[in-house]
Amino acid sequence: MPHVKTINGAAALCVRKPFRTSNRSHAPASRNTNRTRAGPVKEAERPAIDATTKTLNEGIARFYDESSGLWESMWGEHMHHGYYPKGGPNKSNLEAQIDMIDESLRWAGIDQATEMVDVGCGIGGSSRHISKKFGCRAEGITLSPVQADRANSISQSQGLREQVNYQVADALYQPFRDGQFDLIWSMESGEHMPDKAQFIRELSRVCKPGGKILIVTWCHRNLQPGESQLKPNEEALLDSICKAYYLPKWCSINDYKKLFEENGLQGVKIADWSEEVAPFWGAVIKSALSTQGVMGLFKAGLTTIKGALVMPLMSRGFNKGVVKFNLITATKPL
Numbered sequence: 001m002p003h004v005k006t007i008n009g010a011a012a013l014c015v016r017k018p019f020r021t022s023n024r025s026h027a028p029a030s031r032n033t034n035r036t037r038a039g040p041v042k043e044a045e046r047p048a049i050d051a052t053t054k055t056l057n058e059g060i061a062r063f064y065d066e067s068s069g070l071w072e073s074m075w076g077e078h079m080h081h082g083y084y085p086k087g088g089p090n091k092s093n094l095e096a097q098i099d100m101i102d103e104s105l106r107w108a109g110i111d112q113a114t115e116m117v118d119v120g121c122g123i124g125g126s127s128r129h130i131s132k133k134f135g136c137r138a139e140g141i142t143l144s145p146v147q148a149d150r151a152n153s154i155s156q157s158q159g160l161r162e163q164v165n166y167q168v169a170d171a172l173y174q175p176f177r178d179g180q181f182d183l184i185w186s187m188e189s190g191e192h193m194p195d196k197a198q199f200i201r202e203l204s205r206v207c208k209p210g211g212k213i214l215i216v217t218w219c220h221r222n223l224q225p226g227e228s229q230l231k232p233n234e235e236a237l238l239d240s241i242c243k244a245y246y247l248p249k250w251c252s253i254n255d256y257k258k259l260f261e262e263n264g265l266q267g268v269k270i271a272d273w274s275e276e277v278a279p280f281w282g283a284v285i286k287s288a289l290s291t292q293g294v295m296g297l298f299k300a301g302l303t304t305i306k307g308a309l310v311m312p313l314m315s316r317g318f319n320k321g322v323v324k325f326n327l328i329t330a331t332k333p334l
Helices: 051-075 093-108 125-134 145-157 196-206 232-245 253-262 280-288 291-300 302-320
Strands: 115-119 137-142 164-168 181-187 207-220 266-272 323-331
Touching (some): 051 145, 051 280, 051 291, 093 125, 093 207, 115 125, 125 137, 125 164, 137 145, 181 196, 207 253, 232 302, 253 323, 280 291, 280 302
Parallel strands (some): 115 137
Antiparallel strands (some): 266 323
Protein backbone atom coordinates (compact mmCIF):
# COMPACT_ATOMS: atom_id res chain seq x y z
CA MET A 1 0.00 0.00 0.00
CA PRO A 2 1.50 3.35 -1.00
CA HIS A 3 2.02 6.05 1.58
CA VAL A 4 -0.99 8.34 1.93
CA LYS A 5 -0.59 11.79 0.49
CA THR A 6 -3.12 14.47 -0.13
CA ILE A 7 -4.10 15.18 -3.70
CA ASN A 8 -3.36 18.50 -5.33
CA GLY A 9 -6.37 19.25 -7.47
CA ALA A 10 -8.62 16.48 -8.71
CA ALA A 11 -6.70 14.64 -11.35
CA ALA A 12 -6.43 10.83 -11.26
CA LEU A 13 -5.92 10.45 -7.58
CA CYS A 14 -5.11 7.05 -6.32
CA VAL A 15 -3.79 3.59 -6.75
CA ARG A 16 -11.01 0.92 -4.65
CA LYS A 17 -13.53 -1.09 -6.13
CA PRO A 18 -12.97 -2.48 -9.57
CA PHE A 19 -14.81 -6.14 -12.15
CA ARG A 20 -15.46 -9.28 -13.81
CA THR A 21 -18.74 -10.95 -14.28
CA SER A 22 -18.98 -14.08 -12.19
CA ASN A 23 -15.56 -15.41 -11.24
CA ARG A 24 -12.97 -14.36 -8.72
CA SER A 25 -10.82 -12.35 -11.10
CA HIS A 26 -10.55 -8.79 -9.97
CA ALA A 27 -10.47 -5.32 -11.32
CA PRO A 28 -8.20 -3.67 -13.80
CA ALA A 29 -6.46 -0.41 -13.17
CA SER A 30 -8.24 2.67 -14.36
CA ARG A 31 -6.92 4.93 -17.07
CA ASN A 32 -8.09 8.17 -18.59
CA THR A 33 -10.28 7.53 -21.62
CA ASN A 34 -12.72 9.72 -23.50
CA ARG A 35 -14.38 6.93 -25.44
CA THR A 36 -18.14 6.66 -25.16
CA ARG A 37 -19.41 3.14 -24.82
CA ALA A 38 -22.89 1.97 -25.75
CA GLY A 39 -22.79 -1.21 -23.76
CA PRO A 40 -20.77 -3.39 -21.40
CA VAL A 41 -17.01 -2.92 -21.50
CA LYS A 42 -15.20 -5.35 -23.73
CA GLU A 43 -12.07 -7.00 -22.42
CA ALA A 44 -10.01 -5.35 -25.16
CA GLU A 45 -11.07 -1.92 -23.88
CA ARG A 46 -9.76 -2.59 -20.39
CA PRO A 47 -6.29 -1.27 -19.63
CA ALA A 48 -3.88 -3.82 -18.28
CA ILE A 49 -4.06 -4.06 -14.51
CA ASP A 50 -0.93 -3.02 -12.65
CA ALA A 51 0.41 -5.04 -9.75
CA THR A 52 -0.48 -2.45 -7.11
CA THR A 53 -4.11 -2.20 -8.20
CA LYS A 54 -4.42 -5.97 -8.58
CA THR A 55 -3.18 -6.44 -5.01
CA LEU A 56 -5.53 -3.73 -3.75
CA ASN A 57 -8.57 -5.22 -5.49
CA GLU A 58 -7.83 -8.72 -4.29
CA GLY A 59 -7.44 -7.35 -0.78
CA ILE A 60 -10.79 -5.55 -0.98
CA ALA A 61 -12.56 -8.68 -2.20
CA ARG A 62 -10.89 -10.85 0.44
CA PHE A 63 -11.72 -8.38 3.22
CA TYR A 64 -15.42 -8.34 2.34
CA ASP A 65 -15.54 -12.07 1.57
CA GLU A 66 -14.30 -12.72 5.09
CA SER A 67 -16.04 -9.99 7.07
CA SER A 68 -19.50 -9.61 5.53
CA GLY A 69 -21.02 -12.60 7.30
CA LEU A 70 -19.89 -11.34 10.69
CA TRP A 71 -21.17 -7.85 9.96
CA GLU A 72 -24.56 -9.19 8.89
CA SER A 73 -24.85 -11.35 12.01
CA MET A 74 -24.13 -8.34 14.24
CA TRP A 75 -25.66 -5.42 12.32
CA GLY A 76 -27.89 -6.81 9.59
CA GLU A 77 -28.00 -6.12 5.87
CA HIS A 78 -26.92 -2.45 5.91
CA MET A 79 -23.14 -2.13 5.76
CA HIS A 80 -22.77 1.59 6.33
CA HIS A 81 -22.92 4.38 8.92
CA GLY A 82 -26.10 5.33 10.72
CA TYR A 83 -27.64 8.81 10.89
CA TYR A 84 -27.74 10.19 14.44
CA PRO A 85 -28.63 13.91 14.33
CA LYS A 86 -27.98 15.91 17.47
CA GLY A 87 -31.15 16.43 19.47
CA GLY A 88 -32.91 13.65 17.62
CA PRO A 89 -34.83 10.83 19.27
CA ASN A 90 -33.10 7.70 20.53
CA LYS A 91 -33.02 5.02 17.85
CA SER A 92 -31.59 1.61 17.21
CA ASN A 93 -28.55 1.27 14.97
CA LEU A 94 -30.73 -0.38 12.31
CA GLU A 95 -33.12 2.58 12.40
CA ALA A 96 -30.14 4.92 12.11
CA GLN A 97 -28.83 3.06 9.06
CA ILE A 98 -32.20 3.16 7.32
CA ASP A 99 -32.45 6.85 8.21
CA MET A 100 -29.06 7.36 6.57
CA ILE A 101 -30.49 6.09 3.29
CA ASP A 102 -33.72 8.08 3.52
CA GLU A 103 -32.08 11.29 4.74
CA SER A 104 -29.40 11.11 2.03
CA LEU A 105 -32.10 10.79 -0.63
CA ARG A 106 -34.08 13.63 0.93
CA TRP A 107 -31.02 15.88 1.12
CA ALA A 108 -30.26 15.19 -2.56
CA GLY A 109 -33.84 15.93 -3.61
CA ILE A 110 -34.37 12.39 -4.91
CA ASP A 111 -37.98 11.22 -4.56
CA GLN A 112 -38.32 8.81 -7.46
CA ALA A 113 -36.36 6.47 -9.73
CA THR A 114 -37.16 3.87 -12.36
CA GLU A 115 -33.78 2.11 -12.57
CA MET A 116 -30.81 2.51 -10.23
CA VAL A 117 -27.32 1.15 -9.83
CA ASP A 118 -25.81 0.52 -6.39
CA VAL A 119 -22.06 0.97 -6.85
CA GLY A 120 -20.24 -0.97 -4.15
CA CYS A 121 -23.46 -2.65 -3.04
CA GLY A 122 -22.29 -4.77 -0.12
CA ILE A 123 -25.04 -7.34 0.47
CA GLY A 124 -27.62 -5.06 -1.15
CA GLY A 125 -29.31 -3.49 1.86
CA SER A 126 -29.62 0.07 0.60
CA SER A 127 -30.62 -0.79 -2.98
CA ARG A 128 -33.31 -3.20 -1.80
CA HIS A 129 -34.64 -0.47 0.49
CA ILE A 130 -34.66 2.07 -2.36
CA SER A 131 -36.17 -0.44 -4.78
CA LYS A 132 -39.07 -1.00 -2.38
CA LYS A 133 -39.36 2.71 -1.60
CA PHE A 134 -39.55 3.85 -5.24
CA GLY A 135 -40.71 0.66 -6.95
CA CYS A 136 -37.64 0.78 -9.19
CA ARG A 137 -35.37 -1.86 -10.67
CA ALA A 138 -31.89 -2.06 -9.18
CA GLU A 139 -28.53 -3.42 -10.20
CA GLY A 140 -25.70 -3.74 -7.71
CA ILE A 141 -21.98 -4.35 -8.19
CA THR A 142 -19.26 -5.39 -5.76
CA LEU A 143 -15.78 -6.91 -5.93
CA SER A 144 -16.79 -9.62 -3.46
CA PRO A 145 -18.33 -12.83 -4.84
CA VAL A 146 -19.52 -13.66 -1.32
CA GLN A 147 -21.38 -10.34 -1.10
CA ALA A 148 -22.96 -10.69 -4.54
CA ASP A 149 -24.18 -14.21 -3.80
CA ARG A 150 -25.55 -13.21 -0.40
CA ALA A 151 -27.24 -10.10 -1.83
CA ASN A 152 -29.07 -12.21 -4.42
CA SER A 153 -30.02 -14.79 -1.79
CA ILE A 154 -31.54 -12.16 0.51
CA SER A 155 -33.37 -10.60 -2.43
CA GLN A 156 -34.80 -14.00 -3.33
CA SER A 157 -36.02 -14.52 0.24
CA GLN A 158 -37.68 -11.09 0.21
CA GLY A 159 -39.46 -11.76 -3.10
CA LEU A 160 -37.34 -9.17 -4.96
CA ARG A 161 -35.29 -11.41 -7.24
CA GLU A 162 -37.03 -10.15 -10.39
CA GLN A 163 -36.60 -6.53 -9.30
CA VAL A 164 -32.98 -6.42 -8.12
CA ASN A 165 -29.79 -8.13 -9.27
CA TYR A 166 -26.24 -8.21 -7.93
CA GLN A 167 -22.99 -9.23 -9.59
CA VAL A 168 -19.22 -9.03 -9.26
CA ALA A 169 -18.15 -6.05 -11.34
CA ASP A 170 -15.64 -3.23 -11.62
CA ALA A 171 -17.03 0.15 -10.58
CA LEU A 172 -14.50 1.84 -12.85
CA TYR A 173 -15.53 -0.17 -15.95
CA GLN A 174 -19.15 -1.13 -15.39
CA PRO A 175 -20.99 -3.75 -17.49
CA PHE A 176 -23.85 -1.37 -18.27
CA ARG A 177 -24.84 0.64 -21.33
CA ASP A 178 -24.53 4.41 -21.54
CA GLY A 179 -27.35 6.31 -19.84
CA GLN A 180 -28.95 3.18 -18.36
CA PHE A 181 -29.85 4.50 -14.88
CA ASP A 182 -31.70 7.53 -13.59
CA LEU A 183 -30.24 7.05 -10.10
CA ILE A 184 -26.57 6.39 -9.44
CA TRP A 185 -26.09 5.45 -5.78
CA SER A 186 -22.73 5.01 -4.05
CA MET A 187 -22.96 4.53 -0.29
CA GLU A 188 -19.50 4.34 1.28
CA SER A 189 -17.72 2.77 -1.67
CA GLY A 190 -15.95 5.78 -3.19
CA GLU A 191 -13.16 5.54 -0.64
CA HIS A 192 -12.13 2.22 -2.22
CA MET A 193 -11.82 3.62 -5.75
CA PRO A 194 -8.21 3.68 -6.98
CA ASP A 195 -8.88 6.33 -9.65
CA LYS A 196 -11.41 8.92 -8.55
CA ALA A 197 -11.41 10.67 -11.93
CA GLN A 198 -12.34 7.45 -13.77
CA PHE A 199 -14.88 6.67 -11.05
CA ILE A 200 -16.78 9.90 -11.69
CA ARG A 201 -16.48 9.52 -15.47
CA GLU A 202 -18.02 6.06 -15.25
CA LEU A 203 -20.84 7.16 -12.94
CA SER A 204 -21.60 9.95 -15.40
CA ARG A 205 -21.47 7.56 -18.36
CA VAL A 206 -24.08 5.13 -17.01
CA CYS A 207 -26.31 7.96 -15.73
CA LYS A 208 -29.29 8.87 -17.88
CA PRO A 209 -29.51 12.54 -18.96
CA GLY A 210 -31.56 14.23 -16.26
CA GLY A 211 -30.62 11.49 -13.79
CA LYS A 212 -29.09 12.00 -10.37
CA ILE A 213 -25.76 10.90 -8.95
CA LEU A 214 -25.35 10.62 -5.18
CA ILE A 215 -22.11 9.65 -3.46
CA VAL A 216 -21.83 9.22 0.30
CA THR A 217 -18.19 8.64 1.20
CA TRP A 218 -15.26 9.01 3.55
CA CYS A 219 -12.92 11.89 2.74
CA HIS A 220 -10.05 13.65 4.41
CA ARG A 221 -10.56 17.26 5.46
CA ASN A 222 -10.29 20.03 2.91
CA LEU A 223 -6.88 21.69 2.79
CA GLN A 224 -6.58 25.14 4.25
CA PRO A 225 -5.20 28.12 2.27
CA GLY A 226 -1.44 27.72 2.02
CA GLU A 227 -1.52 23.94 2.58
CA SER A 228 -0.36 21.61 -0.16
CA GLN A 229 -0.88 18.40 1.80
CA LEU A 230 -2.05 17.07 5.12
CA LYS A 231 0.17 17.21 8.17
CA PRO A 232 2.54 14.24 8.64
CA ASN A 233 0.62 12.91 11.66
CA GLU A 234 -2.65 13.13 9.70
CA GLU A 235 -1.11 11.26 6.78
CA ALA A 236 0.22 8.61 9.14
CA LEU A 237 -3.24 8.10 10.66
CA LEU A 238 -4.88 7.69 7.25
CA ASP A 239 -2.08 5.39 6.11
CA SER A 240 -2.80 3.02 9.02
CA ILE A 241 -6.50 2.99 8.13
CA CYS A 242 -5.70 2.34 4.47
CA LYS A 243 -3.58 -0.70 5.23
CA ALA A 244 -6.33 -2.35 7.30
CA TYR A 245 -9.28 -1.54 5.04
CA TYR A 246 -7.56 -1.84 1.66
CA LEU A 247 -8.04 1.80 0.72
CA PRO A 248 -6.03 3.79 -1.82
CA LYS A 249 -5.12 7.41 -1.18
CA TRP A 250 -7.84 9.61 0.24
CA CYS A 251 -9.19 12.78 -1.31
CA SER A 252 -11.26 15.70 -0.06
CA ILE A 253 -14.84 16.60 -0.89
CA ASN A 254 -13.48 19.62 -2.78
CA ASP A 255 -11.56 17.19 -5.03
CA TYR A 256 -14.83 15.38 -5.73
CA LYS A 257 -16.60 18.66 -6.43
CA LYS A 258 -13.99 19.61 -9.01
CA LEU A 259 -14.33 16.22 -10.72
CA PHE A 260 -18.12 16.58 -10.86
CA GLU A 261 -17.76 19.99 -12.47
CA GLU A 262 -15.13 18.75 -14.95
CA ASN A 263 -17.60 16.10 -16.10
CA GLY A 264 -20.26 18.73 -16.77
CA LEU A 265 -22.57 17.65 -13.97
CA GLN A 266 -24.98 20.35 -12.87
CA GLY A 267 -26.38 21.56 -9.56
CA VAL A 268 -23.44 20.14 -7.61
CA LYS A 269 -24.14 20.15 -3.88
CA ILE A 270 -21.95 18.93 -1.01
CA ALA A 271 -22.44 18.35 2.71
CA ASP A 272 -20.45 17.28 5.76
CA TRP A 273 -22.35 14.87 8.03
CA SER A 274 -19.41 13.98 10.26
CA GLU A 275 -21.34 15.09 13.35
CA GLU A 276 -24.43 13.16 12.28
CA VAL A 277 -22.47 9.88 12.19
CA ALA A 278 -20.35 10.55 15.30
CA PRO A 279 -21.87 7.79 17.52
CA PHE A 280 -21.39 5.10 14.89
CA TRP A 281 -17.83 3.93 15.49
CA GLY A 282 -18.34 3.75 19.23
CA ALA A 283 -21.31 1.47 18.63
CA VAL A 284 -19.30 -0.70 16.21
CA ILE A 285 -16.42 -1.01 18.66
CA LYS A 286 -18.85 -1.96 21.44
CA SER A 287 -20.38 -4.70 19.30
CA ALA A 288 -16.93 -6.00 18.33
CA LEU A 289 -15.99 -6.33 22.01
CA SER A 290 -19.11 -8.36 22.84
CA THR A 291 -18.80 -12.13 23.26
CA GLN A 292 -20.48 -12.68 19.91
CA GLY A 293 -18.22 -10.11 18.28
CA VAL A 294 -14.95 -11.50 19.65
CA MET A 295 -15.87 -15.06 18.71
CA GLY A 296 -16.98 -13.90 15.27
CA LEU A 297 -13.72 -12.03 14.66
CA PHE A 298 -11.58 -15.06 15.37
CA LYS A 299 -13.80 -17.18 13.15
CA ALA A 300 -13.71 -14.60 10.32
CA GLY A 301 -9.93 -14.53 10.14
CA LEU A 302 -6.88 -12.29 10.29
CA THR A 303 -8.03 -9.78 7.68
CA THR A 304 -11.19 -9.01 9.65
CA ILE A 305 -9.26 -8.87 12.93
CA LYS A 306 -6.91 -6.28 11.44
CA GLY A 307 -9.92 -4.21 10.39
CA ALA A 308 -11.36 -4.41 13.90
CA LEU A 309 -8.09 -3.28 15.48
CA VAL A 310 -8.12 -0.13 13.35
CA MET A 311 -11.67 0.91 14.29
CA PRO A 312 -10.41 3.18 17.12
CA LEU A 313 -8.30 5.01 14.51
CA MET A 314 -11.43 5.80 12.50
CA SER A 315 -13.01 7.18 15.66
CA ARG A 316 -9.88 9.22 16.36
CA GLY A 317 -9.83 10.51 12.79
CA PHE A 318 -13.39 11.81 13.10
CA ASN A 319 -12.69 13.33 16.51
CA LYS A 320 -9.63 15.17 15.18
CA GLY A 321 -11.44 16.39 12.08
CA VAL A 322 -9.10 14.56 9.71
CA VAL A 323 -11.72 12.04 8.55
CA LYS A 324 -14.91 13.50 7.12
CA PHE A 325 -18.21 11.87 6.24
CA ASN A 326 -19.27 13.68 3.09
CA LEU A 327 -22.10 13.69 0.58
CA ILE A 328 -22.06 15.01 -2.96
CA THR A 329 -24.86 15.01 -5.52
CA ALA A 330 -25.49 16.42 -8.98
CA THR A 331 -27.66 16.01 -12.07
CA LYS A 332 -26.47 14.88 -15.49
CA PRO A 333 -27.58 17.53 -18.00
CA LEU A 334 -30.21 16.71 -20.62
